[in-house]
Amino acid sequence: MPTTEVQPGPPARSRSRRSFEKTLASAKRTMLLSEIVKLAIDSFKVSKIRFALTALGMVIGSASVILVFTIGSTGKEYVLGLLQKIGTNMVMLEYEGGGAGNINEYRNDYLTLDDERAVDEQVTDVAKSSPMLEMHDRVSFPGGVAKDVLVLGVSPEYRDVRNLIVLTGRFFDGEDETTHTKAAVVTEPFAREMFGSDAAAINQTFQLSGIPFTIVGTFKESVDTFGQSEIADETILIPYSVGRYFTGTDNVKQIFFSIRDPNDVEEASKEIVDVVHARHMPSSVYRTTTLTSLLTTAAKIANGLTVMLVLVSAVTLAVGGVGIMNIMLATVRSRIREIGIRKALGATAREIKLQFLIEAIFISLSGGVVGTLLGLALPVSIRIFTDYSIPISIWAVVIALVTSTAVGIIFGTLPANRAAQMDPVESLKYE
Template sequence: MSTPPRTSHHRSFELTLQSAKRTMVLSEIVRLAIDSFRTSKVRFALTALGMVIGSMSLILVVTIGLTGKVYILNLLRSIGTNMVDLEYAGGGSGAINNFQNDYLTHDDERAVEEQVPAVAYSSPMLEMHDRVSFGQGVVKEVLVLGVSPQYKMVRNLVVLSGRFFDEEDESTHTKAAVVTEAFARAMFGSMDSAVNKTFTLSGIPFTIVGVFKESVNTFGQSEIADQTILIPYSVARYFTGTDNVKDIFFSIRDEKDVEEAAKQIVAVVHARHQPSSVYKASTMTELLTDAALIADALTVVLILVTAVTLAVGGVGIMNIMLATVRSRIREIGIRKALGATAREIKLQFLIEAVFISLSGGLLGTLLGLALPVSVRLFTSYPLPISPWSVVIALVTSSLVGVVFGTLPANRAAQLDPVESLKYE
């Protein structure tokens, strides 16, 4: 007698039944895993400790990396990331034996201010060197820069004592000077003592109206040296006898517009000079980008080092799970004798490994976040917290559990039920 063909209703019922059975089996497997941990809490805690330390280290490493990155970028911004430094790089026209230099002029600065709306502040710069007597026979060579009052904003200078010379000083050609802290201490003993005192440059008396410093110590890598004197540009012109300037500094309103504004500045100035003249505009944008990339690279390296801790924790999980399989051979044999498949046995031990790893990763993540969150709550310093570090820590913990739990799970699934039942 032939078996009647199964209808679509029969097939649908069987699929539903199989799906329900799989769901029940999975929930039973999870329950068995939890029961296993309840019976050996100390072993579970010690096994998860490696993942706790690894995940916590990962969170803290990313936080430290981001903090360092923010600190470095803020230092560079203090120098003047909105600044464009325009200088004459060579070229010009004339006969072979009568070559002409095509230097920048104060009129170039005015033209740029009129034609480039992105410019907020600007200042020309004349550079001179002179020898100044510091008393008791001590004579030092100093750097004298002729700048406009806006130079303070362009270069983010900090006035430590007194004031910076203003537009009135510039227009009235006042013999005012703003000196560095090192100059004030060397000549008068302190910053406050230097204010309103006089000294001579090329036989002309100047009155110190203020003492300044750079926002960030550039260690002599900028145009400002230790012994630097700033005087009004209108006064510095009398020393040089020319309207030519060495550099023109511009401050751009928005940091995003710096590169485009630099191109416009060069175009405006180049249109006012000989076609063969070359003018170079330097910005901090490239330096900022490089600094950010270096900081990110260092953070990645530190994360990879932290991954070693996670791998060590994974090895610990694998060793414990292998020992667990060995101690539960009779249990595995009984389960197989009652109908459990190799897949179900494998899934049970794999879930146990992932559970240990993920629990340790979750606790480590919470402990790792506790430090920056506490600093944010109890201090005024906002430590940066990356949501991606949390995601990476939890995903990595899960993957460690899967990778290092596969071998013990496979070994448990491949055990022979007959031999397992006879195991003592």
């Protein structure tokens, strides 16, 4: 009885072709990646001391990167913290020049208390403000010594706008301002030189232009500005309403403003100048000063120094990489017969290269992991056992680990290529 042969359809031919491609791929790649990794691990178990000593350079390099990054971030936070204590939301307005009239009858266009009130009403971002009058007087200290002192007439809000710290006593308040009380708040050096200590100066009196003033408190700046602000070592603060009687004018030297949101400082400072310009002559010039640009510059400098220090510490990683390459070259030389046997048994050049490259990456990455843990141990311990909050950046960890892996790849490529290019016949003859 005749039989009919069934021809395989398209699906059967497709399956047959896929099977053939898998067989061909298997012939080209006789070992799985997991097997290559296992061989690399076995080689480390045989020579643990060599492995540990080779990875030591990467441990030191990675720990250095973490610590340098941490030190740089800590320094940056410290500097920015000091600047923020001065007042990142503070705007200082002052008269620069300009006015009207000829040389003999020139009229300056100074700031006034009405300018402060206008800004408070029209600029919604302003939270608090204070005018400032500046005077100088000669005060007699114990021992018959007379010194020139700086006297500033300010409002009670000046304390908050300038972030002043009251050491003893109190700051004069709105009632003192309204009733024109002859109250004074003095700096710490003034109180100590005049009365011996801060506490002893409270409720003591001294004279300014023959008028007795009572010390109600002592103060200092949040950050030592080393004489670069309007406050000197021996400064006396008195209510603005009292100070204007000494000057005999409503003119104001400077006006300080506190902005609600530090992000709005630059925009608010422009609005403040616009409001004041609208109230004065067109030729008059008024300038605002903020700490925003200073903060930005300080942050850039700190970031630049951190990057530079990290790059310097990365040299240690490069030195560790050279050590890895030297050891791997020595390892290839000591395992020439092993390489020949593996090639004779069917191992491809790709597998040989991959094995030695993985060994180099393992050495580098394991050293990077241990170094990263050691580098993190110090800042983490400080955060746990002390009150200091040392910044820990995830980017430092990423940089250390990525760099360690890259070093293993870069410095492990040469030994791996040399092993892969060896002739199996010559390798088997090697003694």
